[in-house]
Amino acid sequence: MSPFSVQHPQFEGPLDVLLDLIERRELQVSDIALAKVTDDFLAYATNLSDFPLAESAQFALICSTLLLLKSKALLPGLALTPEEQGSIANLERRLKLLERFRALSKGLQKHLESERLYAPKERQVQPIFAPPQNLSLALLRDMMRRVLLALPKVEKLKQVTIQKVISLEEMIENLKGRITSALRMSFKDFSGAHKAERVNIIVSFLAMLELVKQGIIAVVQGEKHGDITMETENLATPRY
Amino acid sequence: MQLDAQIEALLFWRGEAMTKRDLSRVFGVNLVAINDGLADLRKKLTGRGIALVENGSDVTLLTSPEASVLIEKFRKEELSAELGRAALETLAVILYKNGVTRRELEYIRGVNSTAILRTLLMRGLVSRIADQKDDRVFRYEPTLELFALLGISRAEELPAFASVISELGVFEKEPEKIITTES
Numbered sequence: 290m291s292p293f294s295v296q297h298p299q300f301e302g303p304l305d306v307l308l309d310l311i312e313r314r315e316l317q318v319s320d321i322a323l324a325k326v327t328d329d330f331l332a333y334a335t336n337l338s339d340f341p342l343a344e345s346a347q348f349a350l351i352c353s354t355l356l357l358l359k360s361k362a363l364l365p366g367l368a369l370t371p372e373e374q375g376s377i378a379n380l381e382r383r384l385k386l387l388e389r390f391r392a393l394s395k396g397l398q399k400h401l402e403s404e405r406l407y408a409p410k411e412r413q414v415q416p417i418f419a420p421p422q423n424l425s426l427a428l429l430r431d432m433m434r435r436v437l438l439a440l441p442k443v444e445k446l447k448q449v450t451i452q453k454v455i456s457l458e459e460m461i462e463n464l465k466g467r468i469t470s471a472l473r474m475s476f477k478d479f480s481g482a483h484k485a486e487r488v489n490i491i492v493s494f495l496a497m498l499e500l501v502k503q504g505i506i507a508v509v510q511g512e513k514h515g516d517i518t519m520e521t522e523n524l525a526t527p528r529y
Numbered sequence: 530m531q532l533d534a535q536i537e538a539l540l541f542w543r544g545e546a547m548t549k550r551d552l553s554r555v556f557g558v559n560l561v562a563i564n565d566g567l568a569d570l571r572k573k574l575t576g577r578g579i580a581l582v583e584n585g586s587d588v589t590l591l592t593s594p595e596a597s598v599l600i601e602k603f604r605k606e607e608l609s610a611e612l613g614r615a616a617l618e619t620l621a622v623i624l625y626k627n628g629v630t631r632r633e634l635e636y637i638r639g640v641n642s643t644a645i646l647r648t649l650l651m652r653g654l655v656s657r658i659a660d661q662k663d664d665r666v667f668r669y670e671p672t673l674e675l676f677a678l679l680g681i682s683r684a685e686e687l688p689a690f691a692s693v694i695s696e697l698g699v700f701e702k703e704p705e706k707i708i709t710t711e712s
Contacts, residue, residue, distance in 0.1 A: 409544040418653035418674045419608035426679050430688040432614070432621035436638065437693065440700045 302344060303351045304387050306333055311384070318384045320377070324362035327355040354380045476508075476517035532562065533569035537590070540581075546589035608652060616645045620671075623655055625693050627684035628670035630660060637697065 301309075308318075310329050316322035334348050354376045361367050369377075476497065497519060500506045506519045530538075536552060553563050567588060571581045580593040592600050612620070622637055623629055634642050646669060649655040654675050660666040671684070681687060 407542050409542055412544050414651050416651055416653040416656070417608060418672070420652065420654060420675070420678055421610070421612045423611065424678060426681070426688055428617065429621045429624060429679070432617045433625055433689075433693055435614075436618050436622055437696050439639070440637070440696075441639075 303330075303334070303348050304383060306330065307351065308384055308387050308391070312388075318381055318388060320358055320381070321362065323355060323380070323384075324359045327359040330355055350376075351380065476519060531569070532556065532558070532566035533573065536563075536566050537570055540588070540590045546587040548586050549583075549588060550586070552588070607648075612648075615640070616648060619645045620649060620654060623649075623669055624671050624675075624684060625687055625690065626697070628668045630666050630668050632666075634669070637700070 307323075307326065307330055310326040310333075311318060311322050314322070314325065316325070331352060334352055357369065357373055358377055361369060476493070497506070497508065497517070500519070501508055506521055509518045509520070510516075511518070535556065539552075539555070540547060549560060549563050549567075553560050556563070567581065567583065574581055574593075578593055578596050579590050582589050582591050619634065619638065619642055622634060626633070629637075631642065631646070634646075646655070649669070650657060653672055655669045656672050657667050657669055660668050676682065684690065687693075
């Protein structure tokens with residue numbers, strides 16, 4: 290297995306980690322390189338303790354983009370939507386930028402360690418009493434008023450209790466349940482009854498009967514000659 | 530870098546006169562070498578805006594005579610220009626508090642005041658003295674000439690003095706208040 294382990298003395302952002310992984314393998318930033326390091330990156334992200342909440346959105350975005358890339362690499366025939374292609378291009382662009390700036394910063398480091406320029410030391414100036422024309426007590430009183438107005442005031446923030454919202458895991462379970470138990474379709478939709486030729490409807494009907502025989506779907510007919518609803522029950526072992 | 534250039538850099542940075550003896554010590558050469566270097570520098574500065582000025586023992590870089598009209602004009606402008614709002618606000622704070630440290634000033638105004646303080650100092654409106662409690666810290670006080678100009682004999686005579694002081698007092702104590710109510 291990949292002997293990849295990361296010890297970072299301080300937390301690095303996901304882009305940094307991703308670039309590290311690519312450079313470690315001495316690859317250029319590209320689709321192929323990213324697909325190759327996807328597993329490593331996912332492992333890093335899952336094992337990260339002290340996960341900073343602020344970064345989690347970034348991590349989620351990058352993980353999902355990488356999965357997209359890896360899927361494409363494994364299934365070249367996979368069609369990506371323009372939005373998905375955009376996400377991938379975006380990630381590559383950001384990585385290339387990061388790569389460029391890392392290289393530049395090394396050069397900067399060298400400059401910081403070399404010669405610097407100095408400004409002349411502060412001069413002692415002999416003061417001359419040279420007041421502005423318009424200085425008066427009234428003017429200064431006004432100015433003081435402005436200063437006082439500009440002082441920040443203490444604001445007490447309203448306290449609101451945040452309502453408990455359904456957690457992501459619960460939502461997923463809920464959804465899974467609904468999908469598996471509620472896949473249903475009307476026979477009319479299934480056979481395209483209104484548009485298809487009669488023979489197609491017959492074929493669809495026979496297919497439906499076969500699925501019922503195999504225990505994959507259940508059918509319900511509400512009223513005589515009415516539409517038939519097909520439902521998937523729990524997809525257990527088929528009954529013969 | 531040649532000696533005349535090195536002397537030039539040093540004098541520019543120091544911003545004040547140095548003795549030839551010090552130069553000799555700093556550069557580790559004898560006075561003859563220093564004088565030669567100075568002669569080179571003088572020659573190279575002809576026609577420039579900066580002049581090398583020396584007497585028997587001291588040497589310094591100053592603006593050249595040809596530039597005197599120009600410099601005079603700028604000096605007069607600096608000393609007679611109207612003060613902008615920021616400078617006037619700063620001056621008001623210094624007056625009503627009868628002297629502040631830079632830190633207190635920037636806490637109240639919320640902005641960096643370095644440039645403004647330099648202007649106010651230069652025009653004799655405030656003066657700078659070491660804080661009594663900590664002589665690393667400077668206090669900026671209104672000058673007596675300023676009081677005289679305004680026709681007051683002490684800070685307490687400023688208009689609405691008591692109410693300004695009490696309002697400032699509330700503000701300066703507030704951070705402590707915040708900490709205790711939220712703990």
